[in-house]
Amino acid sequence: MTDHSSTFNEFSSAVHLSLQEELKHAVANSRQSHSSGLGEMISYQMGWSGEGAGPEASGKQIRPKMVLLSCAAAGGQWQDALPAAAAVELIHNFSLIHDDIEDHSKYRRGRPTIWKIWGIPQAINTGDAMFALANAALLRLEKSIPPETVLEAGKLFHQTCLRLTQGQHLDILFESIQNVSVEDYWEMVSGKTAALLAFSMEVGALCAKANKKLQKNLSDFGLNLGLAFQAQDDFLGIWGIKENLGKSTSGDLVSKKKTLPVLFGLNQSQQFKRIWDQESLSSSDIEDLKQILEKAGGYDYTKKEVEKLTQRALHSLEMISPSPSLSSLLDLADLLLSRTR
Amino acid sequence: MTDHSSTFNEFSSAVHLSLQEELKHAVANSRQSHSSGLGEMISYQMGWSGEGAGPEASGKQIRPKMVLLSCAAAGGQWQDALPAAAAVELIHNFSLIHDDIEDHSKYRRGRPTIWKIWGIPQAINTGDAMFALANAALLRLEKSIPPETVLEAGKLFHQTCLRLTQGQHLDILFESIQNVSVEDYWEMVSGKTAALLAFSMEVGALCAKANKKLQKNLSDFGLNLGLAFQAQDDFLGIWGIKENLGKSTSGDLVSKKKTLPVLFGLNQSQQFKRIWDQESLSSSDIEDLKQILEKAGGYDYTKKEVEKLTQRALHSLEMISPSPSLSSLLDLADLLLSRTR
Numbered sequence: 140m141t142d143h144s145s146t147f148n149e150f151s152s153a154v155h156l157s158l159q160e161e162l163k164h165a166v167a168n169s170r171q172s173h174s175s176g177l178g179e180m181i182s183y184q185m186g187w188s189g190e191g192a193g194p195e196a197s198g199k200q201i202r203p204k205m206v207l208l209s210c211a212a213a214g215g216q217w218q219d220a221l222p223a224a225a226a227v228e229l230i231h232n233f234s235l236i237h238d239d240i241e242d243h244s245k246y247r248r249g250r251p252t253i254w255k256i257w258g259i260p261q262a263i264n265t266g267d268a269m270f271a272l273a274n275a276a277l278l279r280l281e282k283s284i285p286p287e288t289v290l291e292a293g294k295l296f297h298q299t300c301l302r303l304t305q306g307q308h309l310d311i312l313f314e315s316i317q318n319v320s321v322e323d324y325w326e327m328v329s330g331k332t333a334a335l336l337a338f339s340m341e342v343g344a345l346c347a348k349a350n351k352k353l354q355k356n357l358s359d360f361g362l363n364l365g366l367a368f369q370a371q372d373d374f375l376g377i378w379g380i381k382e383n384l385g386k387s388t389s390g391d392l393v394s395k396k397k398t399l400p401v402l403f404g405l406n407q408s409q410q411f412k413r414i415w416d417q418e419s420l421s422s423s424d425i426e427d428l429k430q431i432l433e434k435a436g437g438y439d440y441t442k443k444e445v446e447k448l449t450q451r452a453l454h455s456l457e458m459i460s461p462s463p464s465l466s467s468l469l470d471l472a473d474l475l476l477s478r479t480r
Numbered sequence: 481m482t483d484h485s486s487t488f489n490e491f492s493s494a495v496h497l498s499l500q501e502e503l504k505h506a507v508a509n510s511r512q513s514h515s516s517g518l519g520e521m522i523s524y525q526m527g528w529s530g531e532g533a534g535p536e537a538s539g540k541q542i543r544p545k546m547v548l549l550s551c552a553a554a555g556g557q558w559q560d561a562l563p564a565a566a567a568v569e570l571i572h573n574f575s576l577i578h579d580d581i582e583d584h585s586k587y588r589r590g591r592p593t594i595w596k597i598w599g600i601p602q603a604i605n606t607g608d609a610m611f612a613l614a615n616a617a618l619l620r621l622e623k624s625i626p627p628e629t630v631l632e633a634g635k636l637f638h639q640t641c642l643r644l645t646q647g648q649h650l651d652i653l654f655e656s657i658q659n660v661s662v663e664d665y666w667e668m669v670s671g672k673t674a675a676l677l678a679f680s681m682e683v684g685a686l687c688a689k690a691n692k693k694l695q696k697n698l699s700d701f702g703l704n705l706g707l708a709f710q711a712q713d714d715f716l717g718i719w720g721i722k723e724n725l726g727k728s729t730s731g732d733l734v735s736k737k738k739t740l741p742v743l744f745g746l747n748q749s750q751q752f753k754r755i756w757d758q759e760s761l762s763s764s765d766i767e768d769l770k771q772i773l774e775k776a777g778g779y780d781y782t783k784k785e786v787e788k789l790t791q792r793a794l795h796s797l798e799m800i801s802p803s804p805s806l807s808s809l810l811d812l813a814d815l816l817l818s819r820t821r
Binding site: 168169174176177237240241242259260261263264265266267268270271272274275278281286287289290293294296297298300301303304305307308309311312326330 | 509510515517518578581582583600601602604605606607608609611612613615616619622627628630631634635637638639641642644645646648649650652653667671
């Protein structure tokens with residue numbers, strides 16, 4: 140029996156320098172003298188420069204670490220997967236830049252967003268540059284794996300990027316339409332959140348030359364972990380605890396976000412729907428919504444969905460031989476799913 | 481001696497159906513049932529659907545035809561290059577969607593732009609989806625060329641996309657800064673306009689398995705044609721003839737665009753700079769600017785630049801054996817450079 144409560148952190152430290160080096164290399168050719176301003180914005184987004192630069196501003200880099208762990212858990216050398224790790228981190232940052240414009244978000248990782256500092260036109264374009272850099276980063280895989288496999292990775296990557304935009308399309312759409320089904324919701328989350336986690340695991344396995352079955356298992360782990368993570372995030376958006384206040388946030392009810400428990404409430408309770416459909420919600424409306432939702436079973440439903448998806452994710456790893464990397468993956472799942480906010 | 485005055489049109493007709501088929505195929509997997517709205521926006525951008533759909537709304541598709549012509553002129557089968565042709569047309573449309581948001585342009589090819597109809601968030605995301613589709617389209621080259629060569633095409637493509645964003649970065653930047661050098665201007669145009677034309681020619685040659693020298697020649701043709709085209713466009717922006725009025729437009733002076741002749745004027749004439757730097761320009765100011773510019777040599781300078789770059793482009797084709805495809809390329813150069821507006 141392995142205690143995996145800190146193996147992910149150990150792994151993170153072990154790969155840290157190599158990952159940063161690969162990322163710096165991938166970004167380097169955007170720093171041409173004439174367009175140095177573009178390089179500056181990319182470096183800011185990566186957390187490397189500007190006010191507040193540092194590890195916090197870089198984010199947790201969960202996805203690239205998943206790539207490397209998946210490669211190792213499938214019996215490969217994680218070093219071989221570094222270009223793919225850089226590609227997913229860059230594409231993740233590309234999507235954050237564009238999402239922040241689309242959602243009008245002014246802060247990200249404790250700092251003003253790119254569009255807030257440099258304006259929307261430059262921010263859109265900087266996201267595009269990072270998209271191109273991500274694509275280029277992936278092709279550096281040719282140093283470690285055969286060309287046919289690099290092409291396979293490329294096809295999966297481009298399909299994943301399309302899935303990201305399909306998910307984001309639905310997410311934007313849901314803000315303006317009345318009837319969102321739970322099925323549509325999962326479709327949105329599959330694209331927006333889970334697809335890149337699934338790809339991270341799959342491409343890691345691909346770099347380890349794993350067989351199709353093992354690739355599929357690892358990819359399924361990423362997919363279900365992503366779905367579970369989003370359902371958990373939705374749960375905490377209503378029943379999470381604000382650490383400094385010691386009371387529940389209900390934040391997603393206040394901002395009228397169509398999350399999983401809300402869609403459940405809208406489908407199950409006319410009373411919930413009546414209050415929800417009001418022009419504006421008072422704080423007593425919010426309290427009512429929450430209580431109705433709990434009575435209708437929304438609390439239990441959401442908790443069970445998280446549990447079911449988590450079990451599904453863990454189940455995908457059952458066939459995989461024990462190793463420190465496998466422990467780290469289990470540790471990562473714990474980390475992602477047990478956090479509160 | 482070949483009369484090539486209509487060979488480009490003949491070629492366009494010959495490849496038309498195959499090109500449309502490849503494009504439809506490349507776009508098909510964005511049309512998933514859940515995100516059909518995304519597919520609808522892409523189809524609108526391609527000119528295939530919505531009010532005003534038709535050949536005009538699709539644009540002239542110059543770039544994909546250059547890919548196919550380059551392949552044929554280098555001795556290959558143009559059919560082999562169809563995936564690359566689709567990729568450049570999709571990436572061109574991606575960049576138009578984002579440019580139109582960044583420039584706040586409300587119309588494109590006679591129709592309202594995507595952001596005007598569906599809003600900025602969906603428009604940014606639709607551009608991103610087309611970027612992903614372009615990448616995926618390119619990899620279909622593996623049907624006709626070896627995997628190593630597909631990877632080579634991919635690397636060139638991603639580098640080109642980065643160049644596009646570097647050019648666009650400068651273009652946005654130039655709007656807000658005072659001192660733009662002629663050198664900066666050419667750097668901007670190289671990225672924003674010429675890089676994709678150079679890639680179109682180069683990837684066509686690559687698909688024909690042309691040697692490095694021939695690839696370079698064809699790529700140089702695209703690059704210099706792009707630069708000449710932009711200089712010509714700048715020339716016409718001041719000295720072009722509005723067909724229906726029979727008088728000069730001076731449009732780029734009115735909109736205070738920092739084009740090549742303007743940068744020449746700012747560098748060569750204090751008098752020009754004094755008027756240009758005013759808060760607003762009257763129509764007599766515009767007339768003055770134009771006359772000062774002509775006297776200072778800006779008219780001749782710009783014309784000579786166009787001529788020089790055109791000669792450079794044509795020179796790159798001198799080593800290539802005569803063929804109907806070569807005639808079509810010369811025809812295309814004529815078409816692009818002799819137009820008035």
